[in-house]
Amino acid sequence: MKLNFTKIANDLPVTVPFVGPESQERENAFSFSARLGANESVFGPSKKVMNAIKGKAEEIWQYGDPESFGLLQKLSEFYNLPRDNFIVGEGIDGLLGNLVRLFIGPGDEVISSLGAYPTFKYHVDGFGGNISLVPYNNYYEDLDALMIAVKKIRAKILYLSNPDNPMGTFHSKEHIQDFIDNIPDDTILCLDEAYSDFVNKDELASINVEQENVIRFRTFSKAYGLAGLRVGYGIGNKKMIKAFNKVRNHFGVNKLGQIAAEAALGDQDHLNTVLKKVDQSKKDIAVLFQRFGFTSLSSRTNFVPINSGGDGKLAAKLMSRLIQEKIFVRMPSVSPLNSFIRITAGNHNDLVVLDHAMNKIIREI
Amino acid sequence: MKLNFTKIANDLPVTVPFVGPESQERENAFSFSARLGANESVFGPSKKVMNAIKGKAEEIWQYGDPESFGLLQKLSEFYNLPRDNFIVGEGIDGLLGNLVRLFIGPGDEVISSLGAYPTFKYHVDGFGGNISLVPYNNYYEDLDALMIAVKKIRAKILYLSNPDNPMGTFHSKEHIQDFIDNIPDDTILCLDEAYSDFVNKDELASINVEQENVIRFRTFSKAYGLAGLRVGYGIGNKKMIKAFNKVRNHFGVNKLGQIAAEAALGDQDHLNTVLKKVDQSKKDIAVLFQRFGFTSLSSRTNFVPINSGGDGKLAAKLMSRLIQEKIFVRMPSVSPLNSFIRITAGNHNDLVVLDHAMNKIIREI
Numbered sequence: 001m002k003l004n005f006t007k008i009a010n011d012l013p014v015t016v017p018f019v020g021p022e023s024q025e026r027e028n029a030f031s032f033s034a035r036l037g038a039n040e041s042v043f044g045p046s047k048k049v050m051n052a053i054k055g056k057a058e059e060i061w062q063y064g065d066p067e068s069f070g071l072l073q074k075l076s077e078f079y080n081l082p083r084d085n086f087i088v089g090e091g092i093d094g095l096l097g098n099l100v101r102l103f104i105g106p107g108d109e110v111i112s113s114l115g116a117y118p119t120f121k122y123h124v125d126g127f128g129g130n131i132s133l134v135p136y137n138n139y140y141e142d143l144d145a146l147m148i149a150v151k152k153i154r155a156k157i158l159y160l161s162n163p164d165n166p167m168g169t170f171h172s173k174e175h176i177q178d179f180i181d182n183i184p185d186d187t188i189l190c191l192d193e194a195y196s197d198f199v200n201k202d203e204l205a206s207i208n209v210e211q212e213n214v215i216r217f218r219t220f221s222k223a224y225g226l227a228g229l230r231v232g233y234g235i236g237n238k239k240m241i242k243a244f245n246k247v248r249n250h251f252g253v254n255k256l257g258q259i260a261a262e263a264a265l266g267d268q269d270h271l272n273t274v275l276k277k278v279d280q281s282k283k284d285i286a287v288l289f290q291r292f293g294f295t296s297l298s299s300r301t302n303f304v305p306i307n308s309g310g311d312g313k314l315a316a317k318l319m320s321r322l323i324q325e326k327i328f329v330r331m332p333s334v335s336p337l338n339s340f341i342r343i344t345a346g347n348h349n350d351l352v353v354l355d356h357a358m359n360k361i362i363r364e365i
Numbered sequence: 366m367k368l369n370f371t372k373i374a375n376d377l378p379v380t381v382p383f384v385g386p387e388s389q390e391r392e393n394a395f396s397f398s399a400r401l402g403a404n405e406s407v408f409g410p411s412k413k414v415m416n417a418i419k420g421k422a423e424e425i426w427q428y429g430d431p432e433s434f435g436l437l438q439k440l441s442e443f444y445n446l447p448r449d450n451f452i453v454g455e456g457i458d459g460l461l462g463n464l465v466r467l468f469i470g471p472g473d474e475v476i477s478s479l480g481a482y483p484t485f486k487y488h489v490d491g492f493g494g495n496i497s498l499v500p501y502n503n504y505y506e507d508l509d510a511l512m513i514a515v516k517k518i519r520a521k522i523l524y525l526s527n528p529d530n531p532m533g534t535f536h537s538k539e540h541i542q543d544f545i546d547n548i549p550d551d552t553i554l555c556l557d558e559a560y561s562d563f564v565n566k567d568e569l570a571s572i573n574v575e576q577e578n579v580i581r582f583r584t585f586s587k588a589y590g591l592a593g594l595r596v597g598y599g600i601g602n603k604k605m606i607k608a609f610n611k612v613r614n615h616f617g618v619n620k621l622g623q624i625a626a627e628a629a630l631g632d633q634d635h636l637n638t639v640l641k642k643v644d645q646s647k648k649d650i651a652v653l654f655q656r657f658g659f660t661s662l663s664s665r666t667n668f669v670p671i672n673s674g675g676d677g678k679l680a681a682k683l684m685s686r687l688i689q690e691k692i693f694v695r696m697p698s699v700s701p702l703n704s705f706i707r708i709t710a711g712n713h714n715d716l717v718v719l720d721h722a723m724n725k726i727i728r729e730i
Contacts, residue, residue: 003553006466007470009612015611016610017615018615026434053425060409060418060591060625061409061591061592063385091617102374126611221428227426228620229619230429250381257619260425
């Protein structure tokens with residue numbers, strides 16, 4: 001017997017965009033002392049979120065609202081845009097899958113950056129698309145080169161993250177606006193703004209939902225501290241949003257996630273407190289590594305890219321040693337980004353543990 | 366500007382497999398007094414589940430384990446099968462989408478029953494498949510006719526639910542085993558057993574994970590009372606399971622859902638208590654409607670199909686009146702199944718409210 005998969009499915013490799021820290025814990029038979037690899041918010045969600053979840057936990061026997069209406073309403077008020085300009089999904093990851101599915105079939109052209117978010121590439125591969133990867137320019141996604149490539153290849157989707165993951169760099173709103181203004185009509189600009197809550201609102205290009213070929217993705221997984229509940233959202237033209245409803249898993253977003261996201265959006269004070277803690281922690285992390293002779297990039301996210309001072313092998317060794325010391329960190333996968341390791345903003349205890357581990361590692365080297 | 370969707374996406378209608386009760390509440394500007402339409406478990410999850418969720422709620426800033434390893438381990442122990450025979454997803458709905466994606470492309474043939482689960486058809490349509498729908502036979506999915514159709518059409522997937530939704534009928538394990546034994550090698554049998562927890566384990570055909578072309582789907586949304594947390598699972602051959610990992614949203618299952626499902630599986634006493642309550646409630650619902658002159662089908666699920674005594678119009682009218690009386694119920698969508706309305710097992714208060722509403726409705730007619 002041979003399972004009669006589609007050609008696309010049959011040809012796909014068994015790859016995983018990200019190995020979870022839990023897998024590493026199982027392999028090593030230990031528990032991480034610090035969890036600084038997935039850019040989660042160690043500062044956690046708002047108390048209002050926790051109260052909302054605990055208050056509604058008894059209702060988990062009920063399916064969530066397939067329209068996520070309450071959350072759409074809150075997003076609508078928050079952004080002062082109609083509800084039908086928003087789509088809610090199982091994290092940005094889920095929405096990226098839907099977006100790719102809506103536009104990409106076998107051989108369709110897509111552009112991203114070399115070393116950018118692997119899960120986007122995973123989805124493009126998954127639908128048989130042809131992805132071209134443009135190198136970063138000095139650790140920035142290279143807007144000029146991306147624009148040249150998209151016009152040359154006539155790509156159907158261009159993926160851009162800003163602030164950037166994995167490098168933490170940030171393009172000004174003027175540059176992004178210029179990019180948006182020049183994207184070809186027949187290309188979808190997928191602007192991943194998962195980390196946009198870490199920059200000031202007035203530093204972001206304004207949202208124009210009249211433009212049909214731009215969709216912006218944001219999330220409750222990062223600054224709002226709700227990674228475990230899987231709630232992301234897209235902001236776009238209503239024609240684009242409507243299309244998501246043709247293919248999405250209508251009951252895919254869980255009820256506690258919906259409730260938590262609504263409460264999170266309603267507690268901007270908590271968000272602001274988190275942003276301050278993240279800023280302080282990033283400074284502390286940069287200083288900590290500087291004491292051991294490492295430089296870092298200035299980052300507009302909740303993580304700090306630390307320069308290993310060597311090539312990918314040296315960075316991989318540093319990462320590996322940190323993992324052995326029970327500190328979960330990750331690093332970019334391709335050169336030249338892979339001379340860095342990426343440390344998520346942590347709390348006081350995380351940094352104490354990190355300092356201790358680095359002391360030990362440096363003594364050995 | 367014209368959004369350059371794939372042909373499949375462009376041709377898809379904007380349909381929704383199920384309208385949520387929340388939409389009806391918003392339209393009517395009321396709240397339902399009884400929620401008996403989606404076959405959720407009004408008896409709720411186990412106290413151990415609630416404790417597990419509340420105990421781990423502080424960890425929602427962390428992504429869930431993308432492998433759902435803990436839950437796989439629990440499933441492995443529960444079924445006495447290796448972990449790599451299980452796949453966990455965002456409800457059976459999410460897994461059905463993955464399954465269809467793995468096997469179905471434009472024009473590929475699929476078979477289901479006329480009036481069976483709309484979400485399966487939604488996914489087949491969504492990937493451009495060609496679905497043929499075999500009529501029920503006396504409110505049972507027609508195994509003989511399905512087998513004839515699958516052999517004639519050489520369908521790539523055949524969908525069968527047992528116990529059946531929406532009619533609650535049940536095929537014996539001998540009949541199902543015979544069906545499994547005769548399914549052609551190049552057809553995938555998708556056996557949706559969402560309601561299998563409501564029958565005795567020894568009434569179910571045994572699970573043979575050596576057979577590559579059978580996948581069985583089960584869920585924590587029904588008997589375990591976790592609909593809102595979106596956790597379903599598939600049991601199948603490891604080659605089949607491996608393929609899901611090529612396309613699924615690896616971080617799609619939320620952390621509290623994973624924790625809740627593990628705890629739920631570990632509290633079979635609660636499950637047994639729920640099953641008793643469901644049985645009593647189904648009897649009470651049948652008797653209640655009998656007093657008003659309606660017959661019902663004997664159901665092996667957590668719902669009772671009530672015969673309107675007329676055609677689809679009469680049933681639709683009855684459903685509509687119940688909804689006006691703030692009782693959420695649903696009904697099958699096509700003839701002849703649509704002469705029934707479907708009432709989910711409820712608690713004492715639900716049945717009091719239902720009785721009151723039916724008294725009022727019958728007096729009017």
